[in-house]
Amino acid sequence: MSVTVRVPAKVNVQLAVGAARPDGFHDLANVFLAVGLYDEVTATASPGGPRVTCTGPDAAQVPLDGTNLAARAAVALARRHGLSPDVHLHIAKDIPVAGGMAGGSADGAAALVACDALWGTRASRDELLDICAELGSDVPFSLVGGAALGTGRGERLSPLEVGGTFHWVFAMAHRGLSTPAVFREFDRLGEGVAIPEPVASQDLIDALAKGDPDLLAASVSNDLEPAALALFPDLAAALAAGRAAGALAALVSGSGPTTAFLVRDESAAARTARALQDSATCRTVRTASGPVPGATVLA
Ligand SMILES: C[C@@](CO)(OP(=O)(O)O)[C@H](O)COP(=O)(O)OP(=O)(O)OC[C@H]1O[C@@H](n2ccc(N)nc2=O)[C@H](O)[C@@H]1O
Ligand SMILES: Nc1ncnc2c1ncn2[C@@H]1O[C@H](COP(=O)(O)OP(=O)(O)O)[C@@H](O)[C@H]1O
Numbered sequence: 001m002s003v004t005v006r007v008p009a010k011v012n013v014q015l016a017v018g019a020a021r022p023d024g025f026h027d028l029a030n031v032f033l034a035v036g037l038y039d040e041v042t043a044t045a046s047p048g049g050p051r052v053t054c055t056g057p058d059a060a061q062v063p064l065d066g067t068n069l070a071a072r073a074a075v076a077l078a079r080r081h082g083l084s085p086d087v088h089l090h091i092a093k094d095i096p097v098a099g100g101m102a103g104g105s106a107d108g109a110a111a112l113v114a115c116d117a118l119w120g121t122r123a124s125r126d127e128l129l130d131i132c133a134e135l136g137s138d139v140p141f142s143l144v145g146g147a148a149l150g151t152g153r154g155e156r157l158s159p160l161e162v163g164g165t166f167h168w169v170f171a172m173a174h175r176g177l178s179t180p181a182v183f184r185e186f187d188r189l190g191e192g193v194a195i196p197e198p199v200a201s202q203d204l205i206d207a208l209a210k211g212d213p214d215l216l217a218a219s220v221s222n223d224l225e226p227a228a229l230a231l232f233p234d235l236a237a238a239l240a241a242g243r244a245a246g247a248l249a250a251l252v253s254g255s256g257p258t259t260a261f262l263v264r265d266e267s268a269a270a271r272t273a274r275a276l277q278d279s280a281t282c283r284t285v286r287t288a289s290g291p292v293p294g295a296t297v298l299a
Helices: 069-080 103-119 125-135 139-144 179-189 202-210 213-217 225-231 235-244 266-279
Strands: 002-020 026-045 051-055 087-092 147-151 156-159 166-172 249-252 259-263 284-290
Touching (some): 002 139, 002 179, 002 202, 002 284, 026 103, 026 139, 026 166, 026 202, 087 103, 103 125, 103 139, 166 213, 166 235, 166 266, 179 225, 202 213, 213 259, 225 235, 225 249, 266 284
Antiparallel strands (some): 026 284, 166 259, 166 284
16 A cells, blocks of 8 residues: 655745854744645555655655655654654655755655555644654645745744735756755855844735735845855856846745746746746756645545
């Protein structure tokens, strides 16, 4: 018997970052939007697990040992319920790896939901969210999906209303960026500068609720963008190419290096994607819209 769970990527439409905390994390005002780029995780009973396999465009960069977030999720759930994590987790990946779209986090949330269904542990929503928060700051949002404001490390979620569909183009880079390295660069760039407390933008929250792409374009922001650009200067060319193609807004997605372009509608997405593909400033280009639901068991 197997259970397959589909789980979306995310883009941060606001990422406000505070000063480094004593625990090494940063307080955030992190507005997530789940978008229609998906991984699928299939859990199958298998003695001696967790065993991880992975297919997809970036599979070679995905660890298959116990550090894989899907494996860590299975171990965490099994431990709480006195079980042995005897499971094979197959990841069909389509979310870029180390791309700033929470690809690993997504697989952690998906594996948790899949093992819960496979083992019949019937964990409550709160228990699942609790385990997600242990696995990583982005993992709770991968479970919940839609749009939400994440505070604390980003793991404390308040769902947000979205009054329409937002269309995006994503330009994948030729290599990844280490999330910790980008936060360290953020700290370095901010040395000697007072870092304000991160606060969610009310204009941005209103734009989401109205489903208004022009208002959203005017209010998106990412405090990690200067750090990502410092570590990966070529991203500036992709951002410029997307803007030149008519994107309403262009930004680095989270810690990057994926660059995200908000466009008005599907036809604008197709035009912008073609222009980015022809610009030779990125590896591959995808289009996706949001919001979409979080980790979901497929029938
Ligand atoms: C930057 C964001 C924006 O959504 O995601 P990505 O762009 O990587 O997808 C997140 O904050 C990433 O979340 P996630 O990738 O789960 O981070 P974690 O595993 O919790 O932490 C990895 C490392 O990132 C740094 N980190 C993460 C979250 C946070 N609020 N402050 C931090 O300083 C720390 O160095 C930490 O050790
Ligand atoms: N299931 C997984 N999928 C992708 N990366 C994973 C996974 N499990 C662990 N990792 C590790 O986590 C790192 C960051 O993963 P990812 O979440 O894709 O980056 P980002 O948070 O920038 O989107 C990867 O470089 C990889 O080494």
